[in-house]
Amino acid sequence: MTGEVKEYRLLLASKPVEADREFLDVTNKYTGEVGAKVQLATHDDVDKAIDAAVAAAPAMAALGAFERKAILEKTVAELKKRAEEIAQILTMESGKPIKDARGEVSRTIDTFQVAAEESVRIYGEHMPLDISARNKGLQGIVKKFPIGPVSMVSPWNFPLNLVAHKVAPALAVGCPFVLKPASRTPLSALILGDILSRIEELPKGAFSVLPVSRADADMFTVDERFKLLTFTGSGPVGWDMKARAGKKKVVMELGGNAPCIVDDYVPDLDYTIQRLINGGFYQGGQSCIHMQRLYVHERLYDEVKAEFLAQVKKLKVGNPFEDDTFIGPMISEKDATRVEDWAKEAVEKGGKLLCGGSRKGAVMQPTVLEDVPMDAMARKEEIFGPVVLLYKYSDFKEAVKECNNTHYGLQSGIFTKDLNKAFYAFEHMEVGGVILNDSPALRVDSQPYGGLKDSGIQREGVKYAMEDMLETKVLVMRNVGVL
Structure with a gap:
């Protein structure tokens, strides 16, 4: 990681922003030197990103299972191709040993692969509803639908795989999203965003990756256009976000002892x-x-x-x-x-x-x-x-x-x-x-993962994260199939 300091562009509505923005220095955690510069999003950028996610929600929901699977498999292929590059960047931005960084990239590939497989296994059910004489002739079909735009806030300690544990399930079910990576380690999330921006099957505006200032990060919590907030990080920050999250569903994976x-x-x-x-x-x-x-x-x-x-x-x-x-x-x-x-x-x-x-x-x-x-x-x-x-x-x-x-x-x-x-x-x-x-x-990475008490609510792990990104609906039918 020597030579000219590389600049990374934020991704707004699936595209890099070329306009002038303030830049954030990302330091090499071992040497203390500036290793890269990253565009900081503005309050207006966040607002536009949420609008784009809302606009993209119908197209995302309409994706066929085979299309969602293809998006995820293409992500896997690119991660494999760029694995060593990403591992080197992970080590620079987080300070983790290179063998651990390579392990994180490998886990990220697993996470997206599992999501690809689960994307074609979103099952509903048929249920008999004639549970008593007064309900004669009733039956139901239960189906799950994507919840809509998802707000994601990720931590610095696993800056790629913990992003993957939010992004991969969202793509698997068909939810657009806006991601705020940790300010200390935003590079690997932006590289993942770059990979997604090149996948043609992904609807326009389906995602944004926005390094933001603390003042503008509040929108990820309080904006009611988001239907779900998924957060990984420290307990005090997480519980405060939940208290301010309003009516949206919240998933939190917090600290431990x-x-x-x-x-x-x-x-x-x-x-x-x-x-x-x-x-x-x-x-x-x-x-x-x-x-x-x-x-x-x-x-x-x-x-x-x-x-x-x-x-x-x-x-x-x-x-x-x-x-x-x-x-x-x-x-x-x-x-x-x-x-x-x-x-x-x-x-x-x-x-x-x-x-x-x-x-x-x-x-x-x-x-x-x-x-x-x-x-x-x-x-x-x-x-x-x-x-x-x-x-x-x-x-x-x-x-x-x-x-x-x-x-x-x-x-x-x-x-x-x-x-x-x-x-x-x-x-x-x-x-x-x-x-x-x-x-x-x-x-x-496929297990249900999360905690009790102050360690959080709900569960991550691809299949289990997908459940929180889906809404359950029932179609109740009377006298269907009766001639």
């Missing part, structure tokens, strides 16, 4: 530690399902602690463009400073620092803390950094209870060979997903 219980080695110690390392430090912990709390049975505790720390200390930290780097910079030095401060506060309140705890610029060292008390910020809130809190337990039910001792509820993990314990956790953990024999950081 994910726990994991190790009750057995499954299948063995080495594999268990490998998955715990991945869950705790993948992408520098900047994921809402980052394994923040690790509870280990007392009979395993000393061995797990020793091996976990040994592997953490081997993780390569630094330049995200190097293939063997595991932890790159955080999204900003300010965020790294906050994580460092929370680690220090945890120790001041009685926790024990086992490794890490410091930073250099935006790069935070992988950190493990032991027995951090409940009143520390690192325990009660979402740390969103490369920090794992380690605890010992003796009773499985109490461990599950402690996992639930948070206002979040996104995902949890459990390693056990006991099927009864697995189902006890599934039934009693207050989360949207329980991951058996892996860390809570696992997500498959």
Whole structure:
């Protein structure tokens, strides 16, 4: 990412805007240098984008299933063709290690492929309605229709795949949309928009990708021309948006404070530690399902602690463009400073620092803390950094209870060979997903994904996101087929 700084145009009503606009600097998160410049949309741009989406809604709804599938398959083909280019840009704009960026592109391809397949499986039903004598001769047909224009607000930590989890379902059902990518990482969303702008089957004005200022972003929440708001990001911002969203449907995927219980080695110690390392430090912990709390049975505790720390200390930290780097910079030095401060506060309140705890610029060292008390910020809130809190337990039910001792509820993990314990956790953990024999950081892009409590409402995952973008109608018929 050297040489001339490239300028990216916003996409308004499916086309790049050539007129003069203010530009936003997008920095290389490792070097701090300006890596690209992006046009900022104006309030008028947002208004025109919504008008275009409303105008395009009938044409989008009229697309045949085969046409929606073709649009999505062409997107898949272009993503495959441009995969390495996009991965390099992802690493520059987000700071994530290049191997993680390549993984995100691969996941994005999966997401669009699943959407292509689901686009031809939007089923209705026939239902008998003659449930009593007074309803004799009645029957019904139930069919689902696209909800209309969708407002999308996406985060910076997965700036391509979390955009895909909004865009792909919308295309699969036939909804026009206006997308606001995160200001820190808008490039990969604009590249996706560029791909879509070249697909002839997509109706004119069907989408816009608009990096906007904070003042103009309010339209994505309050404008009543949108029929659905889908948001991924921090809890305080998300719940505030929901409160102001008016009558529109809202889907939110918010933060977490994910726990994991190790009750057995499954299948063995080495594999268990490998998955715990991945869950705790993948992408520098900047994921809402980052394994923040690790509870280990007392009979395993000393061995797990020793091996976990040994592997953490081997993780390569630094330049995200190097293939063997595991932890790159955080999204900003300010965020790294906050994580460092929370680690220090945890120790001041009685926790024990086992490794890490410091930073250099935006790069935070992988950190493990032991027995951090409940009143520390690192325990009660979402740390969103490369920090794992380690605890010992003796009773499985109490461990599950402690996992639930948070206002979040996104995902949890459990390693056990006991099927009864697995189902006890599934039934009693207050989360949207329980991951058996892996860390809570696992997500498959076709699964229902979302949380309870302050972690959000509704579910993402292509098929499940599509359901929120569809309205159900029933045609009630009397004496049809009676001669």
